[in-house]
Amino acid sequence: MGSGAWKIEKRDDFRSETFKEENVLENGTLSIIVLGASGDLAKKKTFPALFHLFKQGFLNPNEVHIFGYARTKISDDELRSRIRGYLIQGASSKDLEGVTKFLQLIKYVSGSYDGEEGFRQLDKEIAVHEDSKNSADGSSRRLFYLALPPSVYPSVCGMIKNYCMNNSDHGGWTRIVVEKPFGKDLESAEKLSNQIGELFDESQIYRIDHYLGKELVQNLLVLRFANRFFLPLWNRDNIENVQIVFREDFGTEGRGGYFDEYGIIRDIIQNHLLQVLCLVAMEKPVSLKPEHIRDEKVKVLQSVLPINDDEVVLGQYDGYTDDPTVPDHSNTPTFSTVVLRIHNERWEGVPFILKAGKALNSRKAEIRVQFKDVPGDIFRCKKQGRNEFVIRLQPSEAMYMKLTVKQPGLEMSTVQSELDLSYGQRYQGVAIPEAYERLILDTIKGDQQHFVRRDELKAAWEIFTPLLHRIDNGELNPLPYKPGSRGPEAADALLEKAGYVQTHGYIWIPPTL
Numbered sequence: 001m002g003s004g005a006w007k008i009e010k011r012d013d014f015r016s017e018t019f020k021e022e023n024v025l026e027n028g029t030l031s032i033i034v035l036g037a038s039g040d041l042a043k044k045k046t047f048p049a050l051f052h053l054f055k056q057g058f059l060n061p062n063e064v065h066i067f068g069y070a071r072t073k074i075s076d077d078e079l080r081s082r083i084r085g086y087l088i089q090g091a092s093s094k095d096l097e098g099v100t101k102f103l104q105l106i107k108y109v110s111g112s113y114d115g116e117e118g119f120r121q122l123d124k125e126i127a128v129h130e131d132s133k134n135s136a137d138g139s140s141r142r143l144f145y146l147a148l149p150p151s152v153y154p155s156v157c158g159m160i161k162n163y164c165m166n167n168s169d170h171g172g173w174t175r176i177v178v179e180k181p182f183g184k185d186l187e188s189a190e191k192l193s194n195q196i197g198e199l200f201d202e203s204q205i206y207r208i209d210h211y212l213g214k215e216l217v218q219n220l221l222v223l224r225f226a227n228r229f230f231l232p233l234w235n236r237d238n239i240e241n242v243q244i245v246f247r248e249d250f251g252t253e254g255r256g257g258y259f260d261e262y263g264i265i266r267d268i269i270q271n272h273l274l275q276v277l278c279l280v281a282m283e284k285p286v287s288l289k290p291e292h293i294r295d296e297k298v299k300v301l302q303s304v305l306p307i308n309d310d311e312v313v314l315g316q317y318d319g320y321t322d323d324p325t326v327p328d329h330s331n332t333p334t335f336s337t338v339v340l341r342i343h344n345e346r347w348e349g350v351p352f353i354l355k356a357g358k359a360l361n362s363r364k365a366e367i368r369v370q371f372k373d374v375p376g377d378i379f380r381c382k383k384q385g386r387n388e389f390v391i392r393l394q395p396s397e398a399m400y401m402k403l404t405v406k407q408p409g410l411e412m413s414t415v416q417s418e419l420d421l422s423y424g425q426r427y428q429g430v431a432i433p434e435a436y437e438r439l440i441l442d443t444i445k446g447d448q449q450h451f452v453r454r455d456e457l458k459a460a461w462e463i464f465t466p467l468l469h470r471i472d473n474g475e476l477n478p479l480p481y482k483p484g485s486r487g488p489e490a491a492d493a494l495l496e497k498a499g500y501v502q503t504h505g506y507i508w509i510p511p512t513l
């Protein structure tokens with residue numbers, strides 16, 4: 001079969017069997033309310049994701065209405081024109097028609113985050129939409145997306161609970177989506193969870209971590225548990241170390257004020273990279289039910305040992321404090337490498353090296369599993385490097401396996417090569433959905449598999465809180481690094497100390513079409 005004939009299983013069919021939530025009415029009006037509609041996330045991610053869902057027919061214009069809510073006083077049309085630019089990027093003329101139709105579904109309500117007036121008005125607008133669109137037996141589904149700073153989550157959730165819940169006479173549901181960072185440390189996260197937990201059931205709360213919506217992150221369980229050859233290899237007997245890496249080639253760019261309060265560990269490592277670690281390291285779940293998967297993730301997190309300061313490198317790029325919203329003497333790290341150790345039968349002794357940095361020399365996110373040296377190596381191929389299995393999350397999704405082969409030709413010598421599954425080449429013409437697109441669709445379907453459960457969040461903060469407090473107290477300070485570099489040299493030294501052996505003279509070159 002040629003590669004063009006490859007068959008992609010339709011997502012809908014696959015999911016309906018496995019994940020269908022019981023007793024959920026899926027017909028009737030759907031109101032999606034984006035709170036913080038004037039902000040950065042809303043315009044760059046939330047509205048574009050909603051547009052893509054609309055374009056693909058997942059949001060039925062006869063049922064759906066979208067509401068923007070924020071304090072900024074703007075009209076419906078002003079909000080629409082703010083968003084438009086982000087929807088038309090790369091759009092065809094047919095898409096442009098779609099953009100106009102989509103924008104007409106959006107209405108804007110202005111109000112504060114802690115006063116009832118705005119929320120009463122919002123409820124009224126939603127009810128008007130529901131009354132005009134719903135048939136007698138239709139349900140009322142209300143999805144509140146909090147694209148807001150976490151400081152206002154408690155008051156906003158209180159307002160939703162008091163004034164904007166779906167009308168129970170109509171059936172349906174009310175769900176809320178909250179963004180990361182969920183708190184700043186264990187104590188503040190627990191406080192936030194208690195405040196929201198008093199208002200909503202866990203089944204109504206969707207803690208979004210958009211890395212869980214990335215194609216190759218979603219592929220991890222399939223890869224690990226549907227392939228016989230990984231089963232016996234995926235453990236301390238065969239794997240020497242695992243790296244999970246996030247690199248960005250730009251700095252904080254206008255988000256310095258936000259970033260300085262959080263730093264790279266809270267922004268990327270404690271959530272995105274730790275979630276990836278869970279999927280790499282967890283045991284096989286009983287089934288694909290969200291609770292079974294999340295139970296296993298919690299177990300891995302609870303097995304992580306306290307972080308040793310000798311296994312941490314922090315960095316801050318030169319020029320970071322030039323941003324007027326960043327204090328001159330900030331010691332917030334914009335780079336960090338942290339080694340985590342999992343104390344269980346499968347992973348004892350295997351370092352999980354989490355690395356994240358801004359203003360580095362490239363933009364890339366990947367998982368790199370390095371295998372142990374071959375015992376009794378008759379080819380003396382250590383010089384060729386170790387086997388590695390690399391999962392590139394972005395850009396250009398790919399998986400490749402670095403392995404040693406005979407150098408083609410008359411001589412018996414070895415060379416490092418790779419088995420390569422580059423998605424752009426293998427799945428030509430298949431559009432890979434944006435993470436936010438999938439995750440918002442999951443919230444509408446009531447599938448919590450790819451969202452962070454409360455106990456998962458708690459376990460994640462338990463791992464990082466002591467280290468974060470030491471940094472906040474100035475006990476650990478970042479090393480300077482040049483923008484556009486690999487980060488502080490000490491990070492490479494730590495990698496080596498943790499047992500990673502770099503293969504010299506070999507670079508994987510992604511195939512071009």
Ligand SMILES: NC(=O)C1=CN([C@@H]2O[C@H](COP(=O)(O)OP(=O)(O)OC[C@H]3O[C@@H](n4cnc5c(N)ncnc54)[C@H](OP(=O)(O)O)[C@@H]3O)[C@@H](O)[C@H]2O)C=CC1
Nearest residue numbers: 036038039040041042070071072147148149150179180181
């Ligand atoms: N931007 C991004 O790329 C990402 C953001 N996130 C998370 O998403 C959430 C929103 O992020 P983002 O859109 O960047 O944030 P913004 O700073 O753009 O804030 C969103 C909106 O919230 C309101 N707002 C801002 N500050 C305050 C405040 N102190 N008190 C009350 N309201 C305020 C403003 O609306 P108005 O004044 O009109 O009411 C603003 O337009 C955050 O939790 C963030 O961590 C997560 C991943 C990526």
Ligand SMILES: O=C1O[C@H](COP(=O)(O)O)[C@@H](O)[C@H](O)[C@H]1O
Nearest residue numbers: 180210248267268272365394435
């Ligand atoms: O959550 C965040 O993620 C982005 C990176 O997301 P990606 O999908 O482009 O990898 C990061 O820039 C931002 O600082 C952080 O808050």
